[in-house]
Amino acid sequence: MTQSRVQGSNSVLSLRNVSVDYRTKVGTVRAVADVSLEVAPGESLGIVGESGCGKSTLARAILQLPRPTAGVIAYRDKELTVLSGAALRRLRPELQLVFQDPISSLNPRRRVRDIVAEPLDIWKLGTKAERAERVSKMLTAVGLDPDVYGRRRPSQMSGGQCQRVAIARALISGTKVLLCDEAISSLDVSLRAQVINLIEDLKAEFGFALIFIAHDLGVVKNISDRVAVMYLGRVVELGNTDDIYADPAHPYTLGLLRAVPSIETDQESTADVVPGEPPSPINPPSGCHFRTRCPFAQQVCADEVPQLRPIGTTGRTVACHFPLTGTDAASRAFTDRAW
Amino acid sequence: MINTDSDGRIETGINVKDGAVNSGIEPMLSVRNLSTTFHTANGSLKAVDDVSFDLNRNETLGVVGESGSGKSVMVRSVMGLIAVEHGVEQHGSVLFDGVDIAQLPVRRLREMWGSDIGMVLQDPMTSLNPVTRVGHQIVETLRRHTDISRGEAKRRAVQLLQDVGIADPHHRVRLHPHELSGGMRQRVTIAIALAANPNLLIGDEPTTALDVTVQQQILNLLSRVQTEREMAMILVTHDLGVVRNHSDKIIVMYAGRIVEAAPTKSLFAGVKMPYTKALLDSLPRLNLPSHSRLRAISGSPPNLLGKLQGCRFAPRCPAAQDICRNEEAPLAATADDPTHEYRCWFPVGSSEYEESLRKIDSGNPVSEGAR
Numbered sequence: 090m091t092q093s094r095v096q097g098s099n100s101v102l103s104l105r106n107v108s109v110d111y112r113t114k115v116g117t118v119r120a121v122a123d124v125s126l127e128v129a130p131g132e133s134l135g136i137v138g139e140s141g142c143g144k145s146t147l148a149r150a151i152l153q154l155p156r157p158t159a160g161v162i163a164y165r166d167k168e169l170t171v172l173s174g175a176a177l178r179r180l181r182p183e184l185q186l187v188f189q190d191p192i193s194s195l196n197p198r199r200r201v202r203d204i205v206a207e208p209l210d211i212w213k214l215g216t217k218a219e220r221a222e223r224v225s226k227m228l229t230a231v232g233l234d235p236d237v238y239g240r241r242r243p244s245q246m247s248g249g250q251c252q253r254v255a256i257a258r259a260l261i262s263g264t265k266v267l268l269c270d271e272a273i274s275s276l277d278v279s280l281r282a283q284v285i286n287l288i289e290d291l292k293a294e295f296g297f298a299l300i301f302i303a304h305d306l307g308v309v310k311n312i313s314d315r316v317a318v319m320y321l322g323r324v325v326e327l328g329n330t331d332d333i334y335a336d337p338a339h340p341y342t343l344g345l346l347r348a349v350p351s352i353e354t355d356q357e358s359t360a361d362v363v364p365g366e367p368p369s370p371i372n373p374p375s376g377c378h379f380r381t382r383c384p385f386a387q388q389v390c391a392d393e394v395p396q397l398r399p400i401g402t403t404g405r406t407v408a409c410h411f412p413l414t415g416t417d418a419a420s421r422a423f424t425d426r427a428w
Numbered sequence: 429m430i431n432t433d434s435d436g437r438i439e440t441g442i443n444v445k446d447g448a449v450n451s452g453i454e455p456m457l458s459v460r461n462l463s464t465t466f467h468t469a470n471g472s473l474k475a476v477d478d479v480s481f482d483l484n485r486n487e488t489l490g491v492v493g494e495s496g497s498g499k500s501v502m503v504r505s506v507m508g509l510i511a512v513e514h515g516v517e518q519h520g521s522v523l524f525d526g527v528d529i530a531q532l533p534v535r536r537l538r539e540m541w542g543s544d545i546g547m548v549l550q551d552p553m554t555s556l557n558p559v560t561r562v563g564h565q566i567v568e569t570l571r572r573h574t575d576i577s578r579g580e581a582k583r584r585a586v587q588l589l590q591d592v593g594i595a596d597p598h599h600r601v602r603l604h605p606h607e608l609s610g611g612m613r614q615r616v617t618i619a620i621a622l623a624a625n626p627n628l629l630i631g632d633e634p635t636t637a638l639d640v641t642v643q644q645q646i647l648n649l650l651s652r653v654q655t656e657r658e659m660a661m662i663l664v665t666h667d668l669g670v671v672r673n674h675s676d677k678i679i680v681m682y683a684g685r686i687v688e689a690a691p692t693k694s695l696f697a698g699v700k701m702p703y704t705k706a707l708l709d710s711l712p713r714l715n716l717p718s719h720s721r722l723r724a725i726s727g728s729p730p731n732l733l734g735k736l737q738g739c740r741f742a743p744r745c746p747a748a749q750d751i752c753r754n755e756e757a758p759l760a761a762t763a764d765d766p767t768h769e770y771r772c773w774f775p776v777g778s779s780e781y782e783e784s785l786r787k788i789d790s791g792n793p794v795s796e797g798a799r
Contacts, residue, residue, distance in 0.1 A: 139639045140610060232728050247495050275636075277494045277666040282710035282724035289719065304639040307712045311722055330718040348640040350647075350669030352696070352711055361648055363641040366609055 100163075101298045102128040102151065102266055107160035109143070109150050116371045120146040121157070122322040128266070133292065133299035135309030135330065137345065138319035141367050144302045145189065147319070148268045151300070152184055153177060164266065182212050183265040187272035191251035195243040201228070201254050202239040208262040227257040232283055252276055256284065260291060268300045273308065285312050306342075307349040310334055318342045321370055321378040324397065328405030338400050338407040338414040341379050377410065385411050454526065455482035456660045457506070457628060462520035462530075464498075464505045473732045475501040477684035479520075485627070488654060488661040490671030490692065492707070493681035496729050499664050502681065503630050506662075507545055508537045525627070543573040546621030548650075550633040552613035556605040562616045563589075563601025566623055573624035588619040593649055611642035615649065622653060629654065632664045647674045668707055672696065680704045683730050683740040686759055690768035700768065700775040703741045739772070747774050747784035 109121040121143040128134050136144045150157040153169055162169045164180065172180075188194040195204055202224055209220045228235040231253040243251050252275050259267065269288070273281045289312065292299055303309050309316060309330075316333050318326040318341060326339040337343040344363035365382050368374055377395050380386035389410050397406040400414055407414070464476040475498045483489050493499045504510050506522050508529055522530040524544070529537065541547075549555040557565055566585040570576060576584070582601070589597035592615040605613055614634065621629060631650060635643040651674050654661045663671055671678055671692065678695050680688040680703065688701040699705045709723035727744045730736060739745070742752040751773055761769045774780040 139641055234728075237731065250495075278668070279494050279666075279707055279710045279725045282712070282722035285712070286722055286724050289721075306640070307714055310714060310718055311712045311716075311720055313718060334714055334718075345640065346714065348644045349714060350640075350643070350667065350672060351714075352669045352672050352708060353713070353715075361641075361645045364645075366611055366642065 099129065100127040101130040101132075101165055102126075102300075103161075103163040104151070105161040105163075107147070107150060107157045107162060109146050109155075110158040113371070118370045119322050119373075120370065121150060123160075124319075124322075124324050126317060126324070126327070128298050128300065130298055131292070131296045132315070133301060133313050135313030135316040136300060136302045136319060137304065137306050137309055137316060139304055139367055141321070141370060142319040143322040143370075144319050145270050148186060148270050148300065148302055151266075151268065152181075152186055182208065182262045184268070185259040185262060185264040185266075186268045186270060187252075187256050187259045189271040189274070191255045191275065192243065194255055195251055197243050200240050200242055201233070201246075202235070204243075204254055205257045205261060208258060212262060214262065223261060224257075227261050228254075230287055231257045232280060233257075253280075253284075263295065264297050266298045266300065268302070270302045271304065272301075274303060274305070281308065288312060305349060306334070306345045318345065321367055321373050323378060323408065325379065325409065326405070326407045327397065328401075328407075329403055332401070332403050332405055336414050338405065338412040339379075339409045340383050340385055340411075340413060343413060344382075377408070387411070453484065455523075456485045456525060457483040458521075458523040459506055460521045460523070462502065462505055462522065463518065464501055464510060465517040467515035467517065468733070471733045475684050475732065476505055479679075479681075479684075479686055481679055481686070481689065483628075483660045483662065485660050486655070486658050487677070488651070488663060488675045490675035490678040491662060491664045491681060492666065492668055492671060492678060492704075494666055494707075494729055496683075496732075497681040498684040499681050500632055503632060503662055503664055507541065507547070507630065508532065508534075509541075539573075542569055542621075542626075543624040544626055545628045545630065546624070546626035548614070548617050548621050548629070548631040548634040550636050552610065552617045552637075553605065555617055556613060558605055561602055561604055562608070565616070566601070566620050569620050569623040584623070585619075588623060589616070591622070591653065592616070592619045593645070594619075610638055611645065614638060614642075614646055618646070618649065618653070622657070625657065626659060628660045628662070630662045630664070633666070634663070635670060636665070636667075643670070650674070667711075668704075669711060680707070683732060683736070685740060685771065686769075687741065687772070688768075688770040689759070690765075690770075694765055694768045698768075698777065700762075700770040700777070701741075701772050702745050702747055702774075702776060702781065704770075705776045706744075706746075746788050747781040749774065749780065 104124055104126045107121060107124045108119060111118045111120055124147060126134065136147065138144050151162055156170060164184065169177065205224045205227060206220050209215060209223065215223065225235040228239060233250060233253050238246065238250065252272065256272060273284050276284060288299065301309055301312050313330045315328060316330050317324050318339060320341050326333060326342050333342060334346065337346055347362040363382055368381055374381050375391050376393055377390045380390040395408040395410050397408045399405065400407050400412055460480050462476055462479045463474060466473045466475060479502055481489065491499045491503065501510065505518055510516055510518065518530065520530065521528045529540065556562065563582065563585045566588055567581040570581040570584055585601055586597045589600055594600050594612060594615050608616065634650065635646050638646060647670065650661065663675055665671055675692050677691045679686050680701060682703050688704045699708060706725040710725055712722060725744055730740055730743065738753040739756050742748040745752065757771045757773045759769050759771045761767065
């Protein structure tokens with residue numbers, strides 16, 4: 090068996106210089122560029138960024154779907170990037186993904202109970218009666234009455250209900266690393282809170298590590314120990330959740346925070362916080378990818394790619410030539426005006 | 429000619445009693461006792477139950493509720509999009525510029541859809557035609573509803589794309605939907621909705637599928653075009669945060685019923701209905717530390733096929749008493765704020781409500797929903 094041991098790491102998941110390229114007719118797209126991350130057992134890491142920033146590609150690369158173009162991904166002491174298909178398959182019950190689009194991730198011909206029970210059937214967990222019991226419990230836990238919805242098919246349910254089924258399916262096999270790719274983005278706010286609480290409860294009970302991907306910083310706040318902010322394939326800021334929210338260092342992080350619809354304050358201006366949309370990853374801007382939308386961009390931002398550098402004392406890193414943290418009051422006022 | 433000043437518009441219209449409007453202005457849209465019932469194989473389901481509201485020109489109404497609250501069926505019933513046949517029953521009146529469109533034949537309605545009433549849906553990938561250039565889709569709408577020439581329509585299409593903030597519109601009219609980003613596509617559907625200069629624009633979860641940054645851009649765009657074109661707008665959403673800064677008044681729906689209706693400012697100044705409070709509480713707050721417990725609403729909305737007795741929110745309400753389970757409160761306002769109506773016996777702020785919350789907090793520190 091070809092599996093190399095990764096030494097000297099207590100992470101459950103470890104990514105070193107991971108890059109994912111997609112070859113297209115019009116050129117190579119570097120969807121994920123040189124990303125290094127560590128996830129400790131039981132830790133939850135939020136990954137945030139706009140559509141096209143590579144967060145979903147990164148999640149799939151962790152599961153080797155497809156394998157990354159470069160870099161090393163290790164789960165516990167096993168290097169996933171070199172594992173054979175069969176060995177990888179044996180690990181799959183421990184690494185589970187909740188997909189973004191529930192409609193296409195559920196088999197339209199099968200009934201809800203069978204969809205949720207399938208992982209148990211495949212890995213032959215428990216007796217038939219136990220499986221039925223677990224399916225009922227899991228359906229109830231995700232907010233679906235098993236008596237009402239158990240015999241329905243995905244087409245007979247709303248998108249939100251389908252996503253609850255997908256979450257139930259991913260949680261039922263006793264996962265060690267759960268990847269949620271925009272798993273709650275299509276749910277109602279009231280249900281999001283339920284599911285976030287649910288995932289927190291299950292995490293406390295079973296101690297799995299969580300990678301929680303979302304485009305909304307408000308959503309990941311409650312569920313993450315640490316947050317990685319991605320922009321056009323690169324991690325631009327990585328640190329403890331509370332630090333990042335209290336005092337964002339990267340202008341993009343600040344913009345994402347300000348874009349969250351606030352129910353607490355009246356919005357003063359109707360200016361778009363982060364103007365425009367991310368540029369094409371086929372032909373990204375030189376230097377800092379964010380410079381085309383950044384109000385603080387200087388010449389150096391076009392000339393030089395900013396590297397992830399430590400900032401502050403809490404282990405935070407930021408890739409910006411002019412990080413916002415620690416700036417004096419005058420430049421902070423400038424910050425507020427510029428946005 | 430309808431003439432509203434910016435202050436007056438908030439004052440009018442929320443009073444929904446028997447068609448009485450408390451200003452001299454006729455509202456553009458006046459919905460009275462609208463009910464929509466689906467007769468299914470498993471029984472009858474009243475998806476919209478006795479909904480009344482007024483909406484003036486220049487005004488934005490936010491309609492908020494969970495999945496299945498009836499908010500989408502309600503706006504579709506208002507438009508007459510839910511065909512009154514095949515087991516669908518609709519009651520009530522929908523006065524649009526004085527005409528009861530609930531009584532109009534589909535042929536007449538079809539002339540109104542797209543011209544008098546524009547609609548923006550949640551998913552631009554399914555509401556746009558994937559095999560037609562976006563410019564052609566705008567031209568199609570323009571030619572359907574106006575008498576302009578093809579060349580003039582093409583020119584207007586470019587102008588419309590520019591109006592909705594699409595850079596390089598001369599190039600982009602020639603693209604297909606799949607060549608545009610999600611935000612761009614939603615801008616195109618807005619351009620199509622605006623093509624025939626509607627008086628009423630309805631957005632059914634128009635930003636739910638979008639990134640937060642783009643969501644903010646689209647909401648700003650909708651508010652801007654609404655002001656510029658002096659339209660009335662209805663924004664349907666499940667997220668109170670979305671309508672916080674983008675509506676003049678808000679209707680909160682639960683299980684087909686209006687449970688709270690108020691000008692946006694009054695609503696956020698003092699939520700009355702425990703359900704609205706619960707919706708607000710379930711939103712993550714950026715100013716709370718991570719891993720703060722969210723106050724999720726326990727349970728799920730009632731099955732409308734079943735027997736409904738008392739307040740429909742009572743089974744999930746922290747302050748529910750016996751009267752709530754037996755008798756539904758009327759939708760009524762208090763004396764101090766006649767524009768703020770709610771359907772509750774023990775509203776937020778009442779001693780009974782606060783007492784119930786204290787009991788819950790002392791007995792069970794974690795208000796728990798999901799289990």
